[in-house]
Structures are given as structure tokens and as C-alpha cells.
Amino acid sequence: MALVESLQKAIDYMEEHLKDHITIEDIAKQANVSPFHFQRTFMILTGISVGEYLRRRRLTLAAQELSTTNCKIIDLAHKYGYDTPESFSKAFRKQHGVTPSEMRKGIGKLHSYNRLTIQVNLKGADPMKYRIVERDAFQIVGIKQEFSCVTEEMDAVIPKLWDEAHKSGTIDLLIQLNNGQISGLLGVIVDFSGQKNVMEYWIATEYIGGVPDGLSRFEIPASKWVVFEVRGPVPDAIKKYMETNFFRMVPI
Incomplete structure (x- = not known):
């Protein structure tokens, strides 16, 4: 608590x-x-x-x-x-x-x-699937875009970025490059600026090697991670998971 x-x-x-x-x-x-x-x-x-x-x-x-x-x-x-x-x-x-x-x-x-x-919901019927992972620093490569933290802009910018990445062939390239421990693609938010109220969003993959042309590189620092298993369309599945298994904020 x-x-x-x-x-x-x-x-x-x-x-x-x-x-x-x-x-x-x-x-x-x-x-x-x-x-x-x-x-x-x-x-x-x-x-x-x-x-x-x-x-x-x-x-x-x-x-x-x-x-x-x-x-x-x-x-x-x-x-x-x-x-x-x-x-x-x-x-x-x-x-x-x-x-x-x-x-x-x-x-x-x-x-x-x-x-x-904050309203706490205690629910035990559905088990939470998670694991603890400790990793050294690793590299991701991909494309990035800065966006406002205002929800309306997030809802518009991020899906559009994924759509453009599909059309340009970037998604296919990242899938081919993937050679790290994390299989598949990553959606990563980094570099939050409280003063500007903006974040940087990445579509990336874990990759060991030099940075390919047209892509950018970001190093994830050595950390201990709690990895939760969530199934369903992003981002709705993640929001629903958080509300169901943790707590939610409601107006009073």
C-alpha cells in the first residue's frame, strides 16, 4: 500500500x-x-x-x-x-x-x-503472470518522435508513427535486425521533459551491432525489471491490466 x-x-x-x-x-x-x-x-x-x-x-x-x-x-x-x-x-x-x-x-x-x-480494487480471481529479470545494459535501434504528453496528441501521434513505419518498411527491417534477448518490436518512452511536458517515443528492437543507416540508437541502462504478461491490443490492454490488477484514480 x-x-x-x-x-x-x-x-x-x-x-x-x-x-x-x-x-x-x-x-x-x-x-x-x-x-x-x-x-x-x-x-x-x-x-x-x-x-x-x-x-x-x-x-x-x-x-x-x-x-x-x-x-x-x-x-x-x-x-x-x-x-x-x-x-x-x-x-x-x-x-x-x-x-x-x-x-x-x-x-x-x-x-x-x-x-x-485513488480507489483500490482487490481482485484475486485472475492470477498475475510476471517474472523478475536482471539485465546488463543493452542497445535498441529504431526510429523516434517527440510528442506532447497531452492525451489527445498521444492518441494521434503514436498510432500514426506505427502506421508510417509499416508503410515505409521500417517494421520489416527492425524484425530482421532483432538479435537480442527480447524478441519482437518495442514501444519505448524516454526523455520526459517536465518543463516542456513532452516525451520521446521509440519504435525499436533490441540489436547487437553497429547502427544501421536511417535508424537511431538508445542504450537501456543495467536494471532489474518486473516483466508482466499482458495480452491484447495496445494500448487498451495495458490500461485495462493496470486498472484491474493495481488501482485506479477516480474523481471525488
Whole structure:
């Protein structure tokens, strides 16, 4: 339960500091994990990035203040981390469908996002198949693309990258090159940037040898791995597995 408590502590920290400037490093520190692993876990469990969660919650609170107080829009913009009323209005309209001024006139309906809490599901009927693997550093080769952690962009960019890799023959090339312990293809996320809220996604394979033309190389450091067996289409099968066997985050 320590992991559950740590993640909930990080969520509570975000809620307590919605009006402050906080970084992914600040948040991940509360859960005692790296920024990369916290962001990845949070995204798998919620379907959105940490940055997107903060934005939604801040704009939810801003809308509540607009409807219940006479606070000036410029003051609200500054309070919730926007440099100008224009940038605040743009973000507000993206979430709620109306500008702050229109909302005060009773136009449109607000989109409210409640805070998250972790709900633990204990299920023992379906056994979890896993193994512990300890490996030295190894090399993967493939293609990569940077993408935003915003869920909508992830859902569009990653499938498109795989589709293009199929059409270009890259998938066939990677299958032919595969000569390491891991058979088949890999989808790897690396180089998370909390400041830019972006990640780097790789389609790759484990390969021993020089880097072939047209491909890039990345070294996976020596680590101990917990390998879970998940069957089904990606990424839905992985998300379902996490929710079924571990825990999930729900709004309250």
C-alpha cells in the first residue's frame, strides 16, 4: 500500500498548491519516484498528463470563483498562473467553451473536473503472470518522435508513427535486425521533459551491432525489471491490466 499512499500524497500536494507554481519534480518528490516514472504512471491510470490535470483543476476553480465572486478577470488570471488575461481567456474558452466574460453573463455551461483520489480494487480471481529479470545494459535501434504528453496528441501521434513505419518498411527491417534477448518490436518512452511536458517515443528492437543507416540508437541502462504478461491490443490492454490488477484514480 506504500505506493498507493505515495501517489495519493502527490495528488494531495497538487491540490494544495494549485495556485502556486509547481514542477513535475516537486510533485514526483512527494511520491518518492522519478519525474519520468510518476508522469508515466499518472498518465496510464488517468489518461491525461500531470500538466493537463493541473490545468483542468485550476480552470475549474477559476470558473467557480467567477460565478461566486466579483473578482476581476485579470486578478484571476494571475492567481491561477496565467501571464495575461488573454492567455487565461484562451485556456478558459478551450475548457469551458465560453470566455470568462461570457460566463459571467450566463452564457454556456461550465465543464468541471473534480479532484482525484485513488480507489483500490482487490481482485484475486485472475492470477498475475510476471517474472523478475536482471539485465546488463543493452542497445535498441529504431526510429523516434517527440510528442506532447497531452492525451489527445498521444492518441494521434503514436498510432500514426506505427502506421508510417509499416508503410515505409521500417517494421520489416527492425524484425530482421532483432538479435537480442527480447524478441519482437518495442514501444519505448524516454526523455520526459517536465518543463516542456513532452516525451520521446521509440519504435525499436533490441540489436547487437553497429547502427544501421536511417535508424537511431538508445542504450537501456543495467536494471532489474518486473516483466508482466499482458495480452491484447495496445494500448487498451495495458490500461485495462493496470486498472484491474493495481488501482485506479477516480474523481471525488
